[in-house]
Amino acid sequence: MSDTIIHEVTQSEYKYGFTTDIETEVIPVGLNENVVRIISAKKNEPEWMLDFRLKAYRHWLTMKIPTWAHLKIPEIDYQSISYFAAPRKNAPQSLDEVDPELLATFNKLGIPLEEQKALSGIAVDAVMDSVSVKTTFKETLAEMGIIFCSFSEAVEHHPDLVKKYMGTVVPHTDNFYAALNSAVFSDGSFVYIPKGVRCPMELSTYFRINAVNTGQFERTLIVAEEDSYVSYLEGCTAPQRDENQLHAAIVEIVAMKNADVKYSTVQNWYPGDKEGKGGIYNFVTKRGICKGENSHISWTQVETGSAITWKYPSCILQGDNSSAEFYSVAVTNHHQQADTGTKMIHLGKNTSSHILSKGISAGVSQNSYRGLVRVGANAENARNFSQCDSLLLGDKCGAHTFPYMEVNNESAIVEHEATTSKISEDQIFYCNQRGISTEDAVGLIVNGYAKEVVDKLPMEFAVEAQKLLQITLEGSVG
């Protein structure tokens, strides 16, 4: 089964019904030291970057796939994947060639036409507005000393910063997928906010245009110096067309003294069809470190896509008085599986963390929350509050909660609350009686349930996220 899926993904030339006539640069399938060297060479990387990749690759060889998650993952043959494919090998030429269902969803979400093209993988005209917009943004940011560029550009132009911070939060030895990413990562984003600077815009618009086809092994590094602030938005609410089945990304955040980093994600990769065929496997390692005193990191995520999600955005609270939050809505429908949550590692004194996780399961999907709260021996007065809610639609899906706590300091206060509820027929009928259709009622109720988290998203994302929740669950009740 896995062979067919991987085959479909790596070999398919016809997924959305268009033909290939663009010259592509693809290196043969499989992974070995030579492939790592080719990737590095194709990206014109310096020696130290290649060394980093090779070290990671050699370590990866010694590692085993983690099996502790509540997921059924088909066997993946890592030797049958191509690790460097020019991104737009099957690019459609116009929207007429794009899957109509995908377009219907774009329209429901109200995605502008130009953006629809970009998301569908159409080669977008180089003079379209976004390019100049992008340049304007870049100039404004540069004046303030903010660096915001692709990871490759950062390696080329800011090697000292990359060398200093890359791998310090998620080392290449961290886990199987992190090691794989460190060896073969394609590209990603780099953000640097200098001391005392408050980034004046959400780093999103740029990214939404820029992020298409950054590839299956993304790597993001955000460094916020003392007294700085940044809000970073990842992803897009539109379902992204993608030829890659396996995604293994890394995100690292470093927050210095008094720095404040807000990271928001809306993830809507292709979840597979209603029978559970196809879909993205998303194995992500996201972690931030509150390095300095009074620093703050918050993760907000709305996860509706991917066939399999394995993802635990975490925080290391090293600085005294630092604080962190994790706000999550994870939706699974049909055959989707999600095992997602967070880790809060309290090391400094007077640190606090807040976890709010809202799972929504429908169809025959499986949705698990997995979280760890660890309080170190020296973490005086650590404080954690966790709340994990599950909402079930129908009686064939599963919701699971796996909270772990390791408390090594007696002054800590750690609280955990969990609830499980169902959308009742009474609620639906009540809405029906007020003239609201069952489908709209489900959307209304689900959005009400997820509101606390969605409210944490920046405005422009929140509206789309609400629509997305409803669309994802269409047809899941009655």
Add this chain to the structure above:
Amino acid sequence: MLEIKNLHASINGKEILKGLNLSVQPGEIHAIMGPNGSGKSTLSSVITGNPAFEVTQGSIIFEGKDLQEMAPEERANEGIFLSFQYPVEIPGVSMVNFMRTAINEQRKYRELPPISATDFLRIMREKKALVEMDNKLTNRSVNEGFSGGEKKRNEIFQMAMLEPKLAILDETDSGLDIDALRIVANGVNKLKSPENATIVITHYQRLLEYIIPDYVHVLYDGKIVKSGGKDLAMELEARGYDWIKQEVAV
């Protein structure tokens, strides 16, 4: 306006309504009374299309349309409103959002554009005053943390917002103290017009001192066994239901 003929309905295979007939004209207020378990709430559920109930025989015609052909939301948008005996809580959904959604669904059904924000707020203000409803309540989630009386008042508020042609008040008086009862009844009376009709389902005669019915029907064992004017309610209050049961048994 509403013609119910020989209606039989059951839940989980158990027959509750056993040949009910009822005719309601615009401008009329009908009270339906009866002992516990006689089928009063089943009647309101069946008219509004609650899927838990099955109609096995008979017909319900509303303004010439066969309600059995219509989904619950269509019946609502045709102008049928039910004030629930037990209003449901919907966490996280504000009353404002809920009401705007409901009104816009109704407008869409009637091929009207969505209501403007200013109009909506103005109507909200007017109708809140009508049922003396606190601003606090409309900013909260639907019925969440409302007291029993607040929930009932909220039902009448929604009725005022949606301006139904036919309103069914299912045990709206239960759990209300005398002041709340007066406010709710006042609201209902102010909304009364020659074009709309009301069915008041109640256990006690108490509510009928405030909402004066044109007709009173006694529902017993799934059928309307006696009908009369408002005096019948007084008689029931004084004599209880036993004499009706005996009459039926004869």
